[in-house]
Amino acid sequence: MNVFEHLQQHDYGEVHFARDAATGLQAIVAIHDTRLGPALGGCRFIHYPHEELALIDALRLARGMTYKAAITGIPHGGGKSVIIRPPRAFDRGALFRAFGRFVDGLGGRYITAEDSGTSMEDMETIRSVTKHVTGVKPEHGGSGDPSPYTALGVRRGIEACVKFVYKRDSIEGLHVAVQGVGHVGYWLCKQLHDLGAKLTVADIDPLKAERAHRELGAEVVPLDQIFSVDCEVFAPCALGSALNDDSIPKLKCKIVAGAANNQLAETRHGDALMHRGILYAPDYAINAGGLVNVAQEHAGYDEQKSRERVLKIYDTILEIAERAERAMQPTYRIADTIVEEKLARAAR
Numbered sequence: 001m002n003v004f005e006h007l008q009q010h011d012y013g014e015v016h017f018a019r020d021a022a023t024g025l026q027a028i029v030a031i032h033d034t035r036l037g038p039a040l041g042g043c044r045f046i047h048y049p050h051e052e053l054a055l056i057d058a059l060r061l062a063r064g065m066t067y068k069a070a071i072t073g074i075p076h077g078g079g080k081s082v083i084i085r086p087p088r089a090f091d092r093g094a095l096f097r098a099f100g101r102f103v104d105g106l107g108g109r110y111i112t113a114e115d116s117g118t119s120m121e122d123m124e125t126i127r128s129v130t131k132h133v134t135g136v137k138p139e140h141g142g143s144g145d146p147s148p149y150t151a152l153g154v155r156r157g158i159e160a161c162v163k164f165v166y167k168r169d170s171i172e173g174l175h176v177a178v179q180g181v182g183h184v185g186y187w188l189c190k191q192l193h194d195l196g197a198k199l200t201v202a203d204i205d206p207l208k209a210e211r212a213h214r215e216l217g218a219e220v221v222p223l224d225q226i227f228s229v230d231c232e233v234f235a236p237c238a239l240g241s242a243l244n245d246d247s248i249p250k251l252k253c254k255i256v257a258g259a260a261n262n263q264l265a266e267t268r269h270g271d272a273l274m275h276r277g278i279l280y281a282p283d284y285a286i287n288a289g290g291l292v293n294v295a296q297e298h299a300g301y302d303e304q305k306s307r308e309r310v311l312k313i314y315d316t317i318l319e320i321a322e323r324a325e326r327a328m329q330p331t332y333r334i335a336d337t338i339v340e341e342k343l344a345r346a347a348r
């Protein structure tokens with residue numbers, strides 16, 4: 001593996017590695033950018049077939065965190081860590097304490113949080129050896145489940161798109177098709193329902209779709225039909241790459257705005273949406289509500305302040321839509337430009 005080639009490819013300066021023979025810890029902390037503040041991002045604890053994939057995962061994810069933090073205006077840079085899941089039996093407590101000591105040694109340049117494979121219990125273990133951790137228990141200043149905040153931000157983003165496209169302040173009577181009604185999708189549907197929107201949903205888990213039908217009156221359609229629902233807004237809230245060569249021609253909506261990460265299979269699909277006259281709310285800008293909440297936890301958790309910041313996602317999405325129209329450019333590119341401008345200003 002050529003580490004420096006990977007760093008160059010992902011535009012990096014700083015990556016830390018730790019190995020602890022006693023616990024089996026093999027961990028990487030990627031710090032993409034700290035110009036706006038200490039790097040904040042989750043810790044992944046999964047099996048990697050080889051360590052190069054672990055490094056690439058950390059680099060890719062940390063870079064995304066820089067963009068998400070910067071577009072939202074929180075005083076943080078982008079970081080991410082991965083712990084390679086040991087192939088043999090291990091002591092989870094000892095492993096996460098060793099990881100916590102590694103994070104502590106970075107002196108606050110990186111603040112860790114939950115991600116795939118880690119839990120609040122793991123964050124509590126890390127907390128026993130360092131203060132540079134979020135996602136801890138509420139009685140220790142933790143902010144709890146981020147999903148409702150992510151959903152709140154997505155709802156505000158949808159409202160901004162509706163204002164821009166339909167010149168309306170309300171989403172009452174509008175039809176929203178939601179792909180995936182898991183943690184975020186369900187909370188989003190609940191808010192949209194309370195505001196008088198009509199819902200159509202699809203989920204690979206029939207119980208989740210059924211709950212949206214039972215509790216919120218959502219119509220349930222088969223998975224492949226969610227793209228072609230005749231609606232105003234399509235909200236991808238399942239996995240990545242929902243917007244691709246297959247799905248985009250099927251869309252009948254004027255707005256795509258949802259919670260999923262990496263919604264565009266490739267950036268050219270952002271161009272394709274623009275050419276079809278569909279307003280796309282860039283994923284990392286609209287789904288940052290959970291990150292805003294966790295960042296507030298690091299500053300000293302205050303639910304009211306957190307909500308106020310999440311509500312501002314409305315202004316961010318509206319600004320992106322307006323600039324994209326003026327520049328005749330796709331929204332994903334405008335979002336990247338706004339971030340790069342902020343980082344350049346911070347560097348000066």
Ligand SMILES: NC(=O)c1ccc[n+]([C@@H]2O[C@H](COP(=O)([O-])OP(=O)(O)OC[C@H]3O[C@@H](n4cnc5c(N)ncnc54)[C@H](O)[C@@H]3O)[C@@H](O)[C@H]2O)c1
Pocket residue numbers: 146147148150179180181182183184185202203204205208223237238239240259260261287288290
């Ligand atoms: N949880 C958060 O706070 C948060 C923050 C930012 C971004 N996101 C992103 O939002 C998305 C949803 O996150 P979540 O926490 O709600 O996850 P989740 O796993 O709780 O929900 C995802 C739902 O999508 C369903 N699903 C999977 N594949 C599907 C398909 N092909 N068609 C229809 N439904 C499908 C699953 O059954 C599940 O109900 C993810 O992409 C996640 O990365 C989440």
